[in-house]
Amino acid sequence: MNPSHSGQPFPLAADRGNAIELEPYAIVARWVAVSRLGSLRAPGSGFSIWIQLRGTSRLHAREGVFTLSPGEWLALDRDSAPDIQTSRHGVMIGLVLAAESSGCVRRSDTLPGRGRMHARDLRIALRLWRHGMESSAAQDDLAARSLQSMLSHIAALQCDLDGNVSRCPGRSIRRKRQVFGRMQRARLFLEGHRHRVVRLTELADLTSFSSWYLSKTYHEIYDESPQAASVRLRLEHACELLQQTDWSIGEIGAACGFDNSCSFARAFRTRYGMTASAYRMAPRPCANLGTCTKPVAQGEHTTRNVTLSMR
Structure with missing residues (x-):
């Protein structure tokens, strides 16, 4: 039986290659999990929160395509229609509000966005998710408090946006x-x-x-303007491809939306003060630590990367 038609308020889990599609439902929220090549679609969902616990997941939404690694979270507005596919060892948990309830549920100032949790915050999120999952069948004050606790936890992670x-x-x-x-x-x-x-x-x-x-x-x-942000993000994506693939410079430029190799090379040098080839050949002493080694644009400062340990 398709879980989306069961009518039960219990949490849903798409595991070991299983696929689930959430259809419109009357209850306020669903607590879901996707793991080990499982997939989930929520075309009619409201506001939703997705947290990666282990492995990686690929999420398609109206806002685009996102790859989440352990500790990363993503909050999407209503009508985003998320479509999730986890990797072989991937585990993701989520909270999906009903579309008709997104406007009336107090979201505790939770905003669309993405980020990365420290290990402590990730453990708290998992505990809140478990409490919400256990209380979801009751649909009483305890379930409502569990929902608000999770939303408040994500909102607290966004305090730097104030x-x-x-x-x-x-x-x-x-x-x-x-x-x-x-x-x-x-x-x-x-x-x-x-x-x-x-x-x-x-x-x-x-x-x-x-x-x-x-x-x-x-x-x-x-x-920064939206156009400048687009260029910056595409160049950052190019840096990742330079690290992770053996593609040619021209292929990487095309994969990042540049018309030709010349325009890509010019934009890369202008932002980072070096050629893409020089960056690819440069030693990266922190690569073994699993941290990002993206070059720093002229005039920017580095930030310390946090490596999340999963047990």
Whole structure:
């Protein structure tokens, strides 16, 4: 029997190659898990949260394509229609709100976005997910508290975004957060389409803002235009491909949305002060630590990478 038709409020698990499709349901939220080549689709879902525990997962959504590694999380707005496929050893947990409840459930200021948890925060998230899973059958105050606890936990991980919210136009905090939530979705769209050039009209359609308003507000919040962000993200993707593949420079440029090798080489040198070939040949002493060795753009500062240990 297809679990999506069972009508039971119990959590769903797609494991060992099994596939699940979530259809519209009356309950407020579903606690789900996808693991070991399992797949899950939620075409009619509302706001959703996805947390990678082990291995990797590939998530397709309206915002683009994302590959999550251990400790990474992704929060998607309603109508994102996530489609998840886990790797052979991948384990992902999720919380999916019903589409009709996304507007009435108090999301504890949780916004669309992505990030990485420290090991302690990941253990807390797993514990909250388990509590939510166990209480989901009751549909009582305990289930509601479990739902709010998970949303509050993700919101706490986004506390560094408060400064950006204050930059948004609007007379009230509520309006500022609404605008910022749409800008966050536009930012996710850019991150999810690092393989090509993103048109401003696409972001405008996604956020329901005019192209002019979107571009102006995005720059005020993130200190870069959407076009500049697209170039930066595509170059960062190129750095990953230079590390992880033996593709030619031309192939990597094409895979990152550049028209030709010359435009890719020029953009790479302008941002990083070296050629793509020189970067590929450069020694990387921290590669054995499993941390990112992406070159630092001129004028930027490095950040310490956190390696997550899974037990």
